[in-house]
Amino acid sequence: MDYLYTTGALIGMYCILALSTNVIQGYGGLFTLSQGALFGIGAYSVAIATTAGLNFWVALAIAIVLASICSILMALPSLRAGGLYFFVVSFSMQIILSDVFTNLNITGGSMGIPGIPAPTAFGFSLQSPLQQMIFIWLFVLVMFYVAHRIYKSPFGELVEAMRQQETAVEALGKSVLKVKTANAALGGFYAGVAGALYAPLIGFIDPHNFSVHVAFYAVVLVIVGGEGTLMGSIVGPIVLVLLPQLISFLPLGPSMAGPLQQLLYGLMLIAFMLFRPGGLVRKKVRVVNLNLDEYQLQSNLNERVINLNVDEFKSQSKNLNERLGGK
Amino acid sequence: MILFIQYIINGIILGVVYALMAVSYSLIFSTTRIFHLAHAAVFCAGGMSAWFLTSRGISLWVAMVISLVVAALIGAIIEIGIYRPLRRRGSPYLLIMIASLGALISIQSILALVFSPDIRFIKTSFDPILLGQIVIPGWQAYSLILGMIGIGLLVYILYKTRLGDEMRALACNEIMSKIIGIDLQKTYLLSILIGSVLAALSGFILAVDNGANPYAGLVQLLTSLAITILAGVGNIPRIVVISLLFGILQNVALMFVPSEWVLSICYAIMVVLILVRANPQRQALERMGGAM
Numbered sequence: 001m002d003y004l005y006t007t008g009a010l011i012g013m014y015c016i017l018a019l020s021t022n023v024i025q026g027y028g029g030l031f032t033l034s035q036g037a038l039f040g041i042g043a044y045s046v047a048i049a050t051t052a053g054l055n056f057w058v059a060l061a062i063a064i065v066l067a068s069i070c071s072i073l074m075a076l077p078s079l080r081a082g083g084l085y086f087f088v089v090s091f092s093m094q095i096i097l098s099d100v101f102t103n104l105n106i107t108g109g110s111m112g113i114p115g116i117p118a119p120t121a122f123g124f125s126l127q128s129p130l131q132q133m134i135f136i137w138l139f140v141l142v143m144f145y146v147a148h149r150i151y152k153s154p155f156g157e158l159v160e161a162m163r164q165q166e167t168a169v170e171a172l173g174k175s176v177l178k179v180k181t182a183n184a185a186l187g188g189f190y191a192g193v194a195g196a197l198y199a200p201l202i203g204f205i206d207p208h209n210f211s212v213h214v215a216f217y218a219v220v221l222v223i224v225g226g227e228g229t230l231m232g233s234i235v236g237p238i239v240l241v242l243l244p245q246l247i248s249f250l251p252l253g254p255s256m257a258g259p260l261q262q263l264l265y266g267l268m269l270i271a272f273m274l275f276r277p278g279g280l281v282r283k284k285v286r287v288v289n290l291n292l293d294e295y296q297l298q299s300n301l302n303e304r305v306i307n308l309n310v311d312e313f314k315s316q317s318k319n320l321n322e323r324l325g326g327k
Numbered sequence: 328m329i330l331f332i333q334y335i336i337n338g339i340i341l342g343v344v345y346a347l348m349a350v351s352y353s354l355i356f357s358t359t360r361i362f363h364l365a366h367a368a369v370f371c372a373g374g375m376s377a378w379f380l381t382s383r384g385i386s387l388w389v390a391m392v393i394s395l396v397v398a399a400l401i402g403a404i405i406e407i408g409i410y411r412p413l414r415r416r417g418s419p420y421l422l423i424m425i426a427s428l429g430a431l432i433s434i435q436s437i438l439a440l441v442f443s444p445d446i447r448f449i450k451t452s453f454d455p456i457l458l459g460q461i462v463i464p465g466w467q468a469y470s471l472i473l474g475m476i477g478i479g480l481l482v483y484i485l486y487k488t489r490l491g492d493e494m495r496a497l498a499c500n501e502i503m504s505k506i507i508g509i510d511l512q513k514t515y516l517l518s519i520l521i522g523s524v525l526a527a528l529s530g531f532i533l534a535v536d537n538g539a540n541p542y543a544g545l546v547q548l549l550t551s552l553a554i555t556i557l558a559g560v561g562n563i564p565r566i567v568v569i570s571l572l573f574g575i576l577q578n579v580a581l582m583f584v585p586s587e588w589v590l591s592i593c594y595a596i597m598v599v600l601i602l603v604r605a606n607p608q609r610q611a612l613e614r615m616g617g618a619m
Contacts, residue, residue, distance in 0.1 A: 031421060080602055084362055085556060087424075089601060091549050092594040099591040212545070216432065223425055259444065259541075262436035269429025270409060273422050 005129035006201075007241065012136035013197050014237035016143055018221040019230070020190030024071070025219070026227035026283075027151065028183045029163035030078050034090040035218035037097035038074070038188055040210025042067045042195020047113040047205055048106060056119035056200065063196040064189050070097075071188025072181050079177060094212050101207040112206025116199050136197055143190060144230055150186065151230070159183050220265050224272055226279030235280050240265070329460050334578040340467045340536060342574025343474035344529045346567045349551035349558070350478055351525035354485075357498035357561045358518040362424035365405050366526055367544035368434035373398045373527025374534030375438050375541060378447040387451060391531055395524045402523030405430050406516050414515075431545070438541035446540040470532040477528050482563060484521065494518050498561055546590075553597045557604055 021035050042063040049059035074093050078086045101107050118126050119135065126135050150156055162169045162179050169176055199205050217240075225236020244261040272279065348370065355363050376397045380390035409430055413423050453465025485491035493514050496504040505511055530544065554573060558565040573593070580589045 031424070077598070077602055085601060087362070088549060088553050088556065089598050092553070092598045095546070095549075095594050096591045099588065103587045216428070219425070219428070256440060259436040259439035262432055263440065266429045266431070266433030266436060270426050270433065271429075273418070273426035273429065274409070274412060277418065277422050 002129045005133045007245070009129065009133040009136045009201055011237050011241045012133065012140045013194055013201060014221060014241060015140050015234050016190055016194040016197065017218055018225060018233040018237050019143060019147060020187050020194060021218040021222045022225075022227065022230075022233045023147070023183060023190060024075070024187035025222055026229070026232075027156075027159050027163065028075075028180070028187065030075065030090075031083075031087050031219075032074070032090045033087060033212065033215045033219070034074050034094040034097070035191060036210045036212060036214035037094045038067050038071055038191035039195045039198070039214060039218070040097065040101055040207075041070050042192035043199040043205050043210065044101065044107055044113070044195070045192075046196040047116045047199045050117050050119075050200070051113060051115065056117075056121075060193070060196045064192040067192030067195065068185045068188035071184045071191065075180055075184030075187075079180065091212070094215050098207060098211055101210060107207070110207060112204060112209075113199075114204045116203050116205070118203075119200050132201055136201070139193065139197060140234075143193060144234070147186075147190075147230055155179075155182070217265070220269060222279075224268060224279055226281035226283060228283045229279075229281045232279050232281040239280065240268075331579070331582065332461055334581060335575050336461065336463055336467065338575030338578035339571060340470050340532070340574070341577060342571035343470050344533045344547065345551045345554060345574055346570035347474055347477050347525050347529035347532070348547055349554045349566045349570050350481060350563055351522035351529070352548070352551055353555045353560045353563070353566060354481065354494070354518055354525075355522040356555070358494050359410065359515050360420065360501075361410055362420060362427060363519075363522075364424065364427040364548070365430035365434065366522070367548035368431045368438075369398050369401050369405075369523045370526045370530040370547060371539065371541055371544040372401050372434065372438065373530030374539030374543065375442055375447070377531045377534055378449050378539045379442065381449050382447075387449070387535070391528075394531055395527050398523045398527030398530075399520045401434065402519045403516060406519045410515070410519075411512065435541050435544075442541060444541055446538040447534075448538045449535045451535055466535055470536065473528060473532060477525050478563070478567060481521065481525060485563075490514075490517060550593075550597075553601060557597075557600055 017035070017039055020038070021032070024030050024032050024035075045063040045066050046056070046059040049062055050056060054062075074090060077089045081089055102110050107113065118132070120126070121135060126132050151159070158169065158174060158179050161172075162176060162183075166176050169179065198209075202209075221236040221240055222233065223236075224240060225234070226232025244264060247257055247260050247264070250257075250260075276282075348366075352363065352366055355361065355366065373394050376394040377387075377390045380393055381387055385393070405427075409426050410423060413426060451466065453469065455465050456463040456468055483491075485494060493504070493509045494517075496507075496509060497511065497514050497518075501511070504514075529547070530539070533539075533543070533547070550573070551570065554569050555566060558569045576596075577589060577593050580592060584592060
């Protein structure tokens with residue numbers, strides 16, 4: 001039973017990670033490969049702060065602030081280098097931060113940080129898997145509600161507009177820089193929360209947990225779930241955490257299970273691109289409902305105005321001709 | 328001073344690996360306009376199959392030829408199985424890139440499943456060449472020659488044959504080349520084949536130098552990608568020069584910074600250079616399918 005609860009908690013954690021990737025990739029339109037690093041910043045700040053004796057909630061705040069700042073710094077290059085360029089830049093950032101995790105003393109180097117205490121909430125420590133699962137899913141609810149509100153608001157419309165056509169947003173007098181920074185900060189916020197929940201859940205972290213493979217995994221979560229939809233960020237993790245569990249029922253050694261799982265992800269990516277590019281939960285294409293009658297009226301009016309103008313022009317030119325004494 | 332020259336010589340082998348990878352990537356990218364991430368898988372397939380064949384007692388050079396053929400086959404499978412249907416459907420480039428990412432992950436995990444994910448070393452014995460006090464390890468001399476042959480052949484194909492003319496026409500303008508009767512699908516396939524052979528050659532050189540493992544390749548691919556972006560797609564002389572410089576930089580940096588930070592610093596330099604060079608107007612051209 002505990003196994004089930006831990007899996008449930010993991011799914012919840014990955015939902016928030018997927019949401020973070022979705023904010024940057026699905027909504028913001030930046031194909032990023034540095035989610036592993038952001039996730040790692042959240043996890044490491046909580047691990048370091050709580051093992052030093054700080055309260056979980058203080059550590060969470062630190063994680064969120066640090067991850068948001070890093071996310072903004074990572075997204076800023078996209079103002080200059082979009083598309084493929086940004087992909088390379090974000091990959092470089094991921095490599096650099098992975099090196100930082102491995103080489104700094106404060107992160108415990110490649111040995112990692114063991115013994116991260118469980119979070120305390122409402123006066124008692126969340127030790128059992130069931131408690132942790134409930135705790136994490138409460139977070140998921142709050143996070144998704146916040147995201148839902150944000151993307152329904154005018155700011156959300158602005159982000160969508162920016163994804164489709166940056167120049168148009170600029171032409172409307174809105175600052176692309178501000179929208180991009182805010183959206184990146186939001187993505188970093190979610191990544192920080194996901195990392196902060198991950199560290200106490202597992203209790204031990206090392207740089208391998210935040211490598212470029214995790215960044216790939218985050219991208220797979222979003223692509224399979226569906227880019228730009230909140231439901232997709234829940235469906236994707238559920239499918240991708242449960243499906244590989246089937247592999248663990250096969251009589252295979254642990255050295256086989258890892259690559260087999262990776263193979264499954266790879267094949268799923270190809271299959272989704274070939275057969276269902278929108279992901280499991282597809283984004284609804286919004287149809288603008290034109291009121292045809294009104295439109296017709298308007299165009300009739302316009303026609304009449306034009307006709308009027310033509311008449312006026314004719315009479316005026318006639319006057320002009322007379323005045324010039326022509327014809 | 329001796330140490331400095333030694334580092335430069337060590338840098339050259341790395342530079343050759345990057346140059347082969349970058350040149351082959353540039354060939355594929357300029358003709359097909361696909362962000363071919365699975366190229367990294369082709370790279371490590373070259374190294375792994377060379378290791379497998381030599382460990383079964385086949386001589387190194389025969390193993391090299393066979394591994395090049397294997398890599399070309401993998402490239403062809405990716406093109407025909409994945410890219411062609413996606414292209415026919417008119418998928419945007421991001422979708423094709425994600426499919427390519429899927430192909431990369433799949434091939435690497437198949438290699439890991441079949442050969443186990445450990446690093447494998449190819450046993451060779453090349454006599455080092457001594458120039459005074461400077462030692463040139465034998466394999467580095469060979470790798471330089473192999474790299475020059477590879478790039479020389481590519482330049483010959485690109486500038487002296489009809490196929491090369493077609494590839495350059497395709498790189499220049501896709502619609503126009505279709506109008507004048509170039510078989511686009513065939514040219515895509517052939518450029519991926521040639522690119523895969525060169526990538527496998529670079530994988531083979533690196534595998535003999537410091538071992539092969541199924542998850543190698545991605546770092547090399549992205550490094551050479553950054554090199555390609557810096558040099559400009561299709562500009563072979565500049566790609567080769569920047570690759571060699573980058574390989575040397577990565578080695579010479581060992582003299583000044585602790586070895587664990589070298590890669591980070593190289594990537595940081597790369598990011599700055601890309602940001603300096605990236606140009607929004609050029610990207611607008613790229614979106615329209617023009618030059619990059």
